[in-house]
Amino acid sequence: MERKENRLGEFELIELLTGEIKNSDPSILRDFGDDTAFVRYGESIFLLTVDTLVEGVHFLRRYPPSAIGWKLVSVNVSDIASKGGKPLWGLITLSLPPRMEVEYLRQLYGGINSALKHYGFSLVGGNTTKGDKLCLDFSLIGVARRVIYRDTPKVGDKIYVSGTLGDSKAGLELLLENRESYTSWERRLIEKHLKPQARLDLAPVVEKLATASMDISDGFLADLKKMVKNYTAVVYTDKLPLSEELKVFCHQRGCNPVLYALEGGEDYQLLVCSDKDLTPYGFTLVGQITAEGKGEIYTPDGRELKAKGFDHLKS
C-alpha cells in the first residue's frame, strides 16, 4: 500500500483521499465521480459543480480575456446541461497576480456577464484573493427533475453526440501557432476552443430521454470510456460528426480528422445514451452499448479503440 502510494501522483492521491470520505448523509445521491454532485433537499434535486481555469494550464495570458470569462461560465454550465439540469446560481473566486491591467479585468468580467446572460442565471457571490497566476474558480448550483448519471446506460442503448467533435483541439493548435492572421474558417475553429457553447439548449432532451449522459471535456473516447466502464460498446468511427473546418484543417496538414474527433478535448458537446431516437434533436448516432463488460470500445470491424485523452496545454 505505502509503496503504491509513493508512486502515485498528487492527483491520484487526492482521488484516493477523496474516496476515503464516506458520505453517510442520505441527502447525497451521488458525490464525486460524475459531472456534478446530486443532492436532494425536500422534493428538489440540486446539482453542484465546480471548475477552474488556471493561467498557463488552461489558458495563456494573451488569449482574449472576455473569452476566458465566457469559458469559465460555459464549462460549468456544460456540466449542468449534461445532467439535463438548469443552472441557478454561481459563485466565483478570482486569484489575482500583482499588477493586473484594469482593462483586462474589465473584459474578463464582460465575458463572464455575457455568458451569464446567455445561459440565463446569476452570479450571487464570490471572493477575491492574491495569487501568483490568474486563477478563476467557479461553483455552480443547478436543479434537475430526475437523476441522470454518466455511467448508467443499458445494454442495447444507442450512443449519441451533439454538434461536431475535434474542433476545439484543432482550434487550440491554431491558437498555439500564434500567427499574425487567420482565415475565417481557422477563426471559427479557434472560437470553438476559446468560446465553447455549453449545450444547455439540449438539456430538456437529456432530461426526457437519456439513460446516461455526460459532457465531453477530456475527449470523446476518454469520456466514453468512463460512461461504458461496466459495458462493452461499439463506435461507428465513420459516423463521427466532423465539421467542414476540421476536414480542411486536417487535409492541409495530412492528419486524420477522425483522430481529432476521438481524442480531442474540450469540445463540451454532450455524450448521451438512450433507447430512443435522438437524431431529430440534432444528435448524431455514433455507437451502441453491446454487452456488459469492462469498458472495452470497438470499431464495427472489431478493432479495440484505446483512449488517450486530452491533458490541456501540457498534453
Added chain:
Amino acid sequence: MERKENRLGEFELIELLTGEIKNSDPSILRDFGDDTAFVRYGESIFLLTVDTLVEGVHFLRRYPPSAIGWKLVSVNVSDIASKGGKPLWGLITLSLPPRMEVEYLRQLYGGINSALKHYGFSLVGGNTTKGDKLCLDFSLIGVARRVIYRDTPKVGDKIYVSGTLGDSKAGLELLLENRESYTSWERRLIEKHLKPQARLDLAPVVEKLATASMDISDGFLADLKKMVKNYTAVVYTDKLPLSEELKVFCHQRGCNPVLYALEGGEDYQLLVCSDKDLTPYGFTLVGQITAEGKGEIYTPDGRELKAKGFDHLKS
C-alpha cells in the same frame, strides 16, 4: 471616472465590476456584500458562500497541514453560522504546486475530514488542478429558516460578541516568531489562529434572536463598521472579552490587549445585534446602536474609534 479607476487596485475594481452585475432574478434575496448570498428555492432559503486559503497569503507551508484543512472548512462554516444557518454540502478546489509531499496531502485531507465530521456535513464534489502555490478553495451551501443580514440592526439594539477577541492575532504573531518551543498558554493562542472554531453552536441563538449578524474575520472594529454602516454605535471598550492568555501575552510585550481585541483579525467569533439579552447564551454585551448615521463608532466617553482592520500575513 476613468481617472478614478486607474487609481483603483484590482480588488476595488472587482468590487466595482461585481457591483455592475444587476441580478433581476427574484430567487436572489441578497447577493454580494454579506457573509453569504441568500437565495430562495420553493419554501427554502439557501446560503451560498466561498472562501479561499492561499499559501503565502493566508498560511505558510510550514504550518501543520491538518490545521490548514481544518481552517479551510471552518472559515466557511463560520459564514453560515453567522447567518443562523446549517451547513449542508461542500465543494473543494485544490490547486497543487509540483512535487507536493504525499504525507502533507494526507494530513491536509485529515484536517478537512475531521472538520467535516465536527460540523456535521459532507463534501460532495471538487476539482484538482495544477498551480504554482497551494491554493484551497471551498464553496459551501447551507440552509436557513429566515434571512439575517449583517447591516440591518435597529436603533437601540445591543451589540454582542461571542468568545474572546484578539487571540488569533496574538497567535499569529507567536507563530511568525517561529521558535523552537512554546509554552502551553502560547500554544493555546497559536491554536486559536491555526484551528479556529466556527461558532455553529451559536447559530440557533442567531437564528432566533439576531436583528443583524456577521462573523469577525477582518477584526472587530472593521467588521462592526460594516454592520453599522447606516448607524452610529457606541462600544464599551472596557467590556471587550479578553482571554487570560491574551492578557499575559500583552503584559509580557507591553502592548494593549484592547487594541488586539479591536483590530485583530480571524477570530471567527460572532458579532450580533439584538433587542434581546444574549448574555445567557455566552455572548458578551459590548455596545449599542445609538442612532442612524454613517458608521461612526464611539467609546462611551465620546472618542471616535477608527477601524484599521486586518490584512492577513501582509498586514
